[in-house]
Amino acid sequence: MITPPEMTHKPVMEIADDRHNESYMALVWRRLKRSLTGMIGLVLVVMLLVMSVFAPFFAPVDPKFTDTGFAAPDGIHFTDKDGNFTIRPRIYPLVEGVDLDPVTFQPLMGPDYENPVELGFFVKGFAYPVLGLFTLDRHFFGALDGRPVHFLGTDKFGRDVLSRIFYGSRVSLMIALTVVFFVTLIGTTVGMVSGYLGGAFDTWMQRFVELILAFPQLPLYLALTSLIPVTAPTNVFLAFVIVVLSGLGWAQLSREVRGKTLALARIDYVKAAQAIGAGDRRIVFQHIFPNVMSHVIVAVTLTIPNVVLLESFLGFLGFAVKPPLISWGLMLQDTSNYSVIGSYPWILAPVGFVLITVFAFNAMGDGLRDAIDPY
Structure with missing residues (x-):
């Protein structure tokens, strides 16, 4: 008597159980994951x-704080004044130079390479309430010394755009x-x-x-x-x-x-x-x-x-x-x-x-x- 070879496929009941475990929402999620634009x-x-x-946590500056009106965005640099690479990003604040504009005769603004503002994550800044229970002063990204940094510049009243x-x-x-x-x-x-x-x-x-x-x-x-x-x-x-x-x-x-x-x-x-x-x-x-x-x-x-x-x-x-x-x-x-x-x-x-x-x-x-x- 010849014994039939072992079945290599799942029994019908096991296949039915696997399909039964997949709910409608699971089917929708599986189809959604196939869509690149949808994901x-x-x-x-x-x-x-x-x-x-969590807007206060991500905001680097108090939105009511006023600074220089229509200030340009602060550029983030990974090099020091000599052009050497630095691990920690930094910003060179603009200061008035000795040169004058030939038209307006106003002092020209230039980066202050001697006093860079170093940036980091989870830095201290302005305090904000959390769910009305307590206050925090930590922010996702900003200056390590707490100075205001304008990554997208300021508006006409000097308020941080970002x-x-x-x-x-x-x-x-x-x-x-x-x-x-x-x-x-x-x-x-x-x-x-x-x-x-x-x-x-x-x-x-x-x-x-x-x-x-x-x-x-x-x-x-x-x-x-x-x-x-x-x-x-x-x-x-x-x-x-x-x-x-x-x-x-x-x-x-x-x-x-x-x-x-x-x-x-x-x-x-x-x-x-x-x-x-x-x-x-x-x-x-x-x-x-x-x-x-x-x-x-x-x-x-x-x-x-x-x-x-x-x-x-x-x-x-x-x-x-x-x-x-x-x-x-x-x-x-x-x-x-x-x-x-x-x-x-x-x-x-x-x-x-x-x-x-x-x-x-x-x-x-x-x-x-x-x-x-x-x-």
Whole structure:
């Protein structure tokens, strides 16, 4: 009797167990890891969120500290005055020299090679509160002797641009995330309920959605935000901007979710839930909502950069946040003059962070769209 050779493959039950252990989120994560742009976007988004949450730690200078107005960025050097390589980076501060400008007869500024400012990580600086519990004075990068260092220069009031960018990310991203939260909550709920119930409710609701979509958004934004008096408190102004952006932004998502719901409402498991007597609320939020969630997640990641761009534009025009708050759009008000941009180009630094934020969320949204799509 000839014995069959040993099986070299896994038994069917073991293969089934391996597949059973992989949840839906694990499958989405595995697909997302295959997308290079999606992973780059995810890493950048995490870095932006960490930067905004721990802005005081990353800010090298107190954003309210004033120094020389429109000071150029401090260059980082790895060589000493003789050109020899140094392990520790340093900055040579600018001092007035003995030579005069032939046109203005003002003393020319030059690097002070005799008194370099050495840089390092986790240095001491200005104190800042942490969660309202205690204060710290350690910062991620800066001068070892605690002197202010301007890696991206200063604005017209002498305030450090890089530190203000870190603090401004808090307001800009907070506005974007808050607006997207309300847009998602209202748009998803209205879209699912309208698409599932249908009938007269759906007809009148869609006419209202079309009315909102018919408004030219930018002029309406400017008109509504201009209703707030200039003397209003900063929190009131910020809350009104969030309400305006949320109230005009949910309609498009509602229309998209309604289209998904119209198709899902005819699927067999929804008909079966109706046949056994399940309520409309249970069907909408336990059967339809999980199936439209993938589209909502992608829509959220693609809406956040749009809100960041809109807030930056409104802040540039002076219709978003007001001082003493800091946002990327508010910082860009200094760039309204071409002569200022030509003479002090480093004040355009917030534009780079806006572009990075838009790219990060768009790239992550594209990766999630491919990873969540079951087809």
